[in-house]
Amino acid sequence: MKRVYLFEEGRADMRDLLGGKGANLAEMTHIGLPVPPGFTITTDVCRDYMRRGRLPDDLMDEVREKLQVVEQRVGKRFGDPENPLLVSVRSGAKFSMPGMMDTILNLGLNDRTAQAMIRLTQNPRFVYDAYRRFIMMFSDVVMDIPKKLFEERFAELKARLGVTQDTEVPADALKTLVEEFKQIVHEHGKEFPQDPSLQLEMAIEAVFRSWNNERAVIYREREKIPHDLGTACNVQAMVFGNMGDDSGTGVAFTRNPATGEKVLYGEFLPNAQGEDVVAGIRTPLPLDALRDMMPEVYRQFLEIADRLERHYRDMMDLEFTIERGTLWMLQCRVGKRTGRAAVKIAVDMVHEGLIGRDEAVLRVQPSHLDQVLHPHLDERALATGEYPLIAQGLSASPGAASGRAVFDAKRAIERGKAEPVILVRPETNPDDVGGMLASKGILTERGGMTSHAAVVARGFGIPCVAGCEAIHVDEENALFTVEVNGETLTVREGDYISIDGSTGNVYLGAVPTQEPEISPEMMTLLHWADQFRRLRVRANADTPKDAAKALAFGAEGIGLARTEHMFFGAERLPIVQEMILAKTAKERREALSRLLPFQREDFLGLFEVMRGLPVTIRLIDPPLHEFLPRYEDLLREVLLLELTAPDSPQLAEKRRLLQRVEELREANPMLGLRGVRLSILYPEIVEMQVTAIMEAAAEAQRRGYDPHVEIMIPLVGHVNELKVVRENLERVAKEVMAHEGVQIDYKFGTMIEIPRAALTAGEIAQEAQFFSFGTNDLTQTVFGFSRDDAEGKFLAYYVEQKILPENPFVTLDRAGVGRLIEMAVRAGRAARRELKIGICGEHGGDPASIEFCHELELDYVSCSPYRVPIARLAAAQAALRHRVAVTVDK
Amino acid sequence: MKRVYLFEEGRADMRDLLGGKGANLAEMTHIGLPVPPGFTITTDVCRDYMRRGRLPDDLMDEVREKLQVVEQRVGKRFGDPENPLLVSVRSGAKFSMPGMMDTILNLGLNDRTAQAMIRLTQNPRFVYDAYRRFIMMFSDVVMDIPKKLFEERFAELKARLGVTQDTEVPADALKTLVEEFKQIVHEHGKEFPQDPSLQLEMAIEAVFRSWNNERAVIYREREKIPHDLGTACNVQAMVFGNMGDDSGTGVAFTRNPATGEKVLYGEFLPNAQGEDVVAGIRTPLPLDALRDMMPEVYRQFLEIADRLERHYRDMMDLEFTIERGTLWMLQCRVGKRTGRAAVKIAVDMVHEGLIGRDEAVLRVQPSHLDQVLHPHLDERALATGEYPLIAQGLSASPGAASGRAVFDAKRAIERGKAEPVILVRPETNPDDVGGMLASKGILTERGGMTSHAAVVARGFGIPCVAGCEAIHVDEENALFTVEVNGETLTVREGDYISIDGSTGNVYLGAVPTQEPEISPEMMTLLHWADQFRRLRVRANADTPKDAAKALAFGAEGIGLARTEHMFFGAERLPIVQEMILAKTAKERREALSRLLPFQREDFLGLFEVMRGLPVTIRLIDPPLHEFLPRYEDLLREVLLLELTAPDSPQLAEKRRLLQRVEELREANPMLGLRGVRLSILYPEIVEMQVTAIMEAAAEAQRRGYDPHVEIMIPLVGHVNELKVVRENLERVAKEVMAHEGVQIDYKFGTMIEIPRAALTAGEIAQEAQFFSFGTNDLTQTVFGFSRDDAEGKFLAYYVEQKILPENPFVTLDRAGVGRLIEMAVRAGRAARRELKIGICGEHGGDPASIEFCHELELDYVSCSPYRVPIARLAAAQAALRHRVAVTVDK
Helix, strand or coil: CCCEEEHHHCCHHHHHHHHHHHHHHHHHHHCCCCCCCEEEECHHHHHHHHHHCCCCCCHHHHHHHHHHHHHHHHCCEECCCCCEECEEEEEEECCCCCCCCCEEEEECCCHHHHHHHHHHHCCHHHHHHHHHHHHHHHHHHCCCCCHHHHHHHHHHHHHHHCCCCHHHCCHHHHHHHHHHHHHHHHHCCCCCCCCHHHHHHHHHHHHHHHHHCHHHHHHHHHHCCCCCCCEEEEEEECCCCCCCCCCEEEEEECCCCCCCCCCCEEEEEECCCHHHHHHCCCCCEECHHHHHHCHHHHHHHHHHHHHHHHHHCCCEEEEEEEECCEEEEEEEEECCCCHHHHHHHHHHHHHCCCCCHHHHHHHCCHHHHHHHHCCEECHHHHHCCCCCEEEECEEEECCEEEEEEECCHHHHHHHHCCCCEEEEECCCCHHHHHHHHCCCEEEECCCCCCCHHHHHHHHHCCCEEECCCCCEEECCCCEEEEEECCEEEEEECCCEEEEECCCCEEEECCCCEECCCCCHHHHHHHHHHHHHCCCEEEEECCCHHHHHHHHHCCCCCEEEEEHHHHHHCCCCHHHHHHHHHCCCHHHHHHHHHHHHHHHHHHHHHHHHHCCCCEEEEECCCCCHHHHCCCHHHHHHHHHHHHHHCCCCHHHHHHHHHHHHHHHHCCCCHHHCCCCHHHHHHCHHHHHHHHHHHHHHHHHHHHCCCCCEEEEEECCCCCHHHHHHHHHHHHHHHHHHHHHHCCCCEEEEEEEECCHHHHHCHHHHHCCCCEEEECHHHHHHHHHCCCHHHHHHHHHHHHHHCCCCCCCCCCCCCHHHHHHHHHHHHHHHHHHCCCCEEEECCHHHHCHHHHHHHHHCCCCEEEECHHHHHHHHHHHHHHHHHCCCCCCCCC | CCCEEEHHHCCHHHHHHHHHHHHHHHHHHHCCCCCCCEEEECHHHHHHHHHHCCCCCCHHHHHHHHHHHHHHHHCCEECCCCCEECEEEEEEECCCCCCCCCEEEEECCCHHHHHHHHHHHCCHHHHHHHHHHHHHHHHHHCCCCCHHHHHHHHHHHHHHHCCCCHHHCCHHHHHHHHHHHHHHHHHCCCCCCCCHHHHHHHHHHHHHHHHHCHHHHHHHHHHCCCCCCCEEEEEEECCCCCCCCCCEEEEEECCCCCCCCCCCEEEEEECCCHHHHHHCCCCCEECHHHHHHCHHHHHHHHHHHHHHHHHHCCCEEEEEEEECCEEEEEEEEECCCCHHHHHHHHHHHHHCCCCCHHHHHHHCCHHHHHHHHCCEECHHHHHCCCCCEEEECEEEECCEEEEEEECCHHHHHHHHCCCCEEEEECCCCHHHHHHHHCCCEEEECCCCCCCHHHHHHHHHCCCEEECCCCCEEECCCCEEEEEECCEEEEEECCCEEEEECCCCEEEECCCCEECCCCCHHHHHHHHHHHHHCCCEEEEECCCHHHHHHHHHCCCCCEEEEEHHHHHHCCCCHHHHHHHHHCCCHHHHHHHHHHHHHHHHHHHHHHHHHCCCCEEEEECCCCCHHHHCCCHHHHHHHHHHHHHHCCCCHHHHHHHHHHHHHHHHCCCCHHHCCCCHHHHHHCHHHHHHHHHHHHHHHHHHHHCCCCCEEEEEECCCCCHHHHHHHHHHHHHHHHHHHHHHCCCCEEEEEEEECCHHHHHCHHHHHCCCCEEEECHHHHHHHHHCCCHHHHHHHHHHHHHHCCCCCCCCCCCCCHHHHHHHHHHHHHHHHHHCCCCEEEECCHHHHCHHHHHHHHHCCCCEEEECHHHHHHHHHHHHHHHHHCCCCCCCCC
């Protein structure tokens, strides 16, 4: 097996074997660009090294053989006392891991070759500087001697000389320093190796070893790069950008990576090595400076950049060095970019004829759109360091906001009229909804992704950071405290804070926010995506406002309208509570009859906005106690009254309420009296809802809209539940139609969100005209995880420890939940061929989960309005990735 | 299709078509016993009638044809003015539904045939009495005229005559009454039909109609008899037991149905019709009286009884009538019996050579054993009516108990020393355990089958009625109130109450209890059962005492020892709480090290008792907050202290505790931080437990027992959870063995109680040496039911409304939960051929579920000690019912 590839022997598509850097160096060499010669030791060798703990016995023979070719190319010899070749030894894995692994420059220097270099360059300062750098780097990386010792010695030297800049240290002093550095090595019981071959072998081994250093492992964890890939090792002839004013080094993107604008974008540092750019010691100049300083080199570089972009058919990230007027390309790779730039570049490249529409659609990452679609905190403002990060919670509802902290819903309403406020609560409850709506953002100390705060915030599109357990909210004194760098920080009402609901970060101060923008390029891209995808995309929307937003983002219907969210309105909640506290079905019906007009208006609004598109309305789902005051709060009030006003009528009233709340309380509300179970025990609630739906549809039809109603019954586990409720509600629907004298297109269906429903989907499909997988609850029940409890208490740890590969509430668990879904789809379709099947859990907006839905041939996914564009893109990408016969409209 | 069968045309095995009564009348006719001739109209006709709402057009032609045969047999003619035949028309379904449907006697009487009867019998009183009964019965059943009107008229007559007994009313008066009765019919716009053929047709239709009368429907609901079976209709020549002292009627069992003793057992009423026996107007005589009064008839009856028992090979329930010295058999059927009798009869019949051992095993119902195996309330005492039934709750832990009500755990301990007490609580918590152990029984107002009270009670074998929401416990005043027949009854501390944990009934007063008895016959029967069954039977037992009981009942190992139950002991709970409140892992380990000796002793005890048999120990399962005081109680205490002693150190202490409890509290504890999740986050707890297990096993081995340890990790949902925990604990186990210098036979396995575990069982089997299905939790998660909430709030309603066919926590749901189990068994065995598979949920003691386990070829079921005999029997029955090749050891 070949273990060492000369650059001219490799190609860009050999990344697995040669790593990204090696493959691209090979590609550039192959197409004739000026690349300093060199070779790549394969990732196979690294994997072998990891297994056996040492380099293969005859590896160095192969290395020496390739080194001879390099020597011939550059006309120098490695270790030659007259005309020595120096090399760099660099890591380079399949996926870029910038700065995570080790690199050694100037290898091949020793006391004798240094003298030869001085003779050749006539520049002793340059040579001693290179030598001292090499010893330090080599000692640190290869021999495990702390870098700090060398840095301290250099600092002492500068102090002694009374200079501050490295460049001010004269050659003599550097020469002495080199000796001192060697002495440091000696003091560690080691000797700095004078033999260049030994240097090389040790450096190669160190590069391979660095694959498993701590920071590389952590980086791979975070970026989800497999640990068993290994790195390649590139050995390349050194070129020097620090040999005078006709030398220099730079980096460039072939287009603007922030905006996507088609213009070369980069930085250049004259008389410098790459290291200096990274170290940030000198401020680089814009690329234009190169045009002025070395116009011919600049023209050559422009040509190369253009050629590479056309060759790779993508925006490229380039590194180059100029040694005495000669341009050398040291690296090229596909450039990282912002979401905005990704969209623009993809669309522009189609217009330029570089790529096809399918390729453009595949190139933009769904996460790119996510960046663009929400208000976000200004990155540049954050980079100033003016706004300290003070805590991190769960990213419960995306988007960012800044405002004055308030600790009470009423205060939020008051202050929120005049200025932006962020509502900070231990956790929220129905009484807080008014205040939540008046706030720009919500921050809670407790509660998970399905906590009241999170659900309401997502429902209303308000940014929210939930379960931020680092903060301690003191409601009474209207403040929260948080430990920051060992000190207790207190944030009081009126202090500015900023939250990022997409990351869970909380900052002190009013960080400027940037509004989302839907560029014409994005419209174009999504339009192309729509032509490729097979899955339809609907939105989860409860209000006409949300529905309008969803429609603007391209939703093709509403996949989930949560009727109970409508119960929380200020005028409505008291009626809802009255209904719940009613002692008889008659009283309950009376209260419901007063709710009916509200619900009818709600539905009419949805039908108007969605004219002609299907609207799936879920009947009441949560347990009734969610609409009542919290047990703990009531208990507190009652106890207080017992001690202060034992005979007050208020106490009697509160006691009555407490008793009802106690009756309704549940040990595990998630698995309690909710969904279809409520509809069976209290049919009058859903009778009212269906009456409101059908009356609204009748009115919508009269007004010339074309309502298509899908009534969804949640939490069904046994076909009989659906049967009983559906039969009753079909009756109600028919009565309303008869009364209104209209025919409405309506369907009855169910959510599949309980394992038993999935397991008996064949039976359930007998009674359901559509299925919608409620993957949030299905994930909870299949895993036996209460999301509220799991996310704060152990799920993060599970993901961190790789016990679970992903958070299953974010990306659908294929092996467990997915398997059940697959069974249900198969059985459901077998029982009813025309069964419409969708998904309306949060996974409906997650690209990996959307791909799974595509594979299962679902009819649609439904997600929050803001994620509709992401779903459109992800659905198209899934279709493109799984296409068998390629028929692409270029 | 033949629709009417003469008795001589039918057989006993035609119950589907002829109903039980008809088939047995046919059988008796067939074997030559004296049965009044008659015929049966099939259940087919009834089903046809239910579909079409009227009798088949030509049915009456067929009826008349058969009637002619009957006329020939008895030498009388139906409707004949000289020698009329009277008939009875009776329902008779496949399954006995005593008294639920309608019967008409003396049909064929009209003004003319009555005169003929008078001539023939010379007994006008008898005839008018029969006629007035017939009109009343016919009007009520066939013509829907309220019976009450007739009864009132009869009462008026008796008042006028100044008599109290029916028999005292003379013939004349009865004659007048007949006319008055006809007048009543007339007043309802109808006429009593004089045409016997019309009477017959109307009566037949009425019998079929009565299949769907309300009480019959309710009865079928309760007894789980399908509604579509229909009833047959038997038309039979009347014989009269009320024709003088040489006449009479009686019922008999061929053996004592209470004890099983082989002796004819019954009652006889001279000069009476069956109706009189049922009405209870006269007190019947023991059968012996017949021997004295009519020795020849008695001898003939004895012979018939013996013949029928040998013919049916079972204990029979017989009805007979003697008309003027002639014995007629009116009914025979297999007799109902108590559990004790069922066992004795089955075993005796094997010894008598009547049936085989397999048949004996199949004949005893598992519910029969259940009756016998628990202390039960004395039925006779209850029948006196002295002990009113005051409430009904959930049958949370079987067995019965009487004692003085106490409302506080401490009081239970105090009073429990001197006299039996029943602990009554709103619900229980860990602080109550001492008091629970000191009580004979437990009664709670709230909480389901898995509430703390229920779980602890079952664990310790204490009878318990939980979730008895009819009672209102007032802890402060040490009393409970309950509405009984519209009045509020108050039970105070010290009042006697009795509970039946097998039915959920609560009685006022000290009902005597009867202790369970394992008769030699039961030992024999179970020994036979063991020879047929393939499933092994283990017990769920946490203490040596329970283990010993289980062993005595025939358990072949422990399938579930719940280690956390051991945490509740009085000496232990404080240490457990200290462990939970510990701030560091070090403090936690310190507390755990003090728990270790307790746990080691616990395990050693189990190994000693079970010597040589496998012991499955489940590592800690419940969430830690279960071991701390209840949040609500603490909150109450803190609030009180805040108002009354705001500066007390006590308040600070309670606040600290409250804070920790708040941190640990969960929205849905059932789906929260428990089971393997705890073991991952706090590995030190299970490390202690495994250390204790292995040290105990080592000691047991030294003492000459032969421990076989199966360590079970609960709540696994992903193979990685098991892998991580198992690897750590294997290390601990090996360290202990090395330290102790022994080799222990141990296995690591997991509970399959989360849907995802079942769905990915193939992967999980890679890491598990055994599976035990925890069907309680699996049912909860597959249905999305929290048992605590569901049972009280909607499950009962679901079962009542037939939305669910069964309570899935009692009988395993095959379609949903069962399907998952089947998938898991298949995948688990495919991945690991020698995988041992059992079930340890409560279904392990339910016969229908055991049959399912047999079908799935599980290795064992595990159930509570008291249910071990039931499981042995049910497992044998399952094996017998599913045997392909019959190889029976008779």
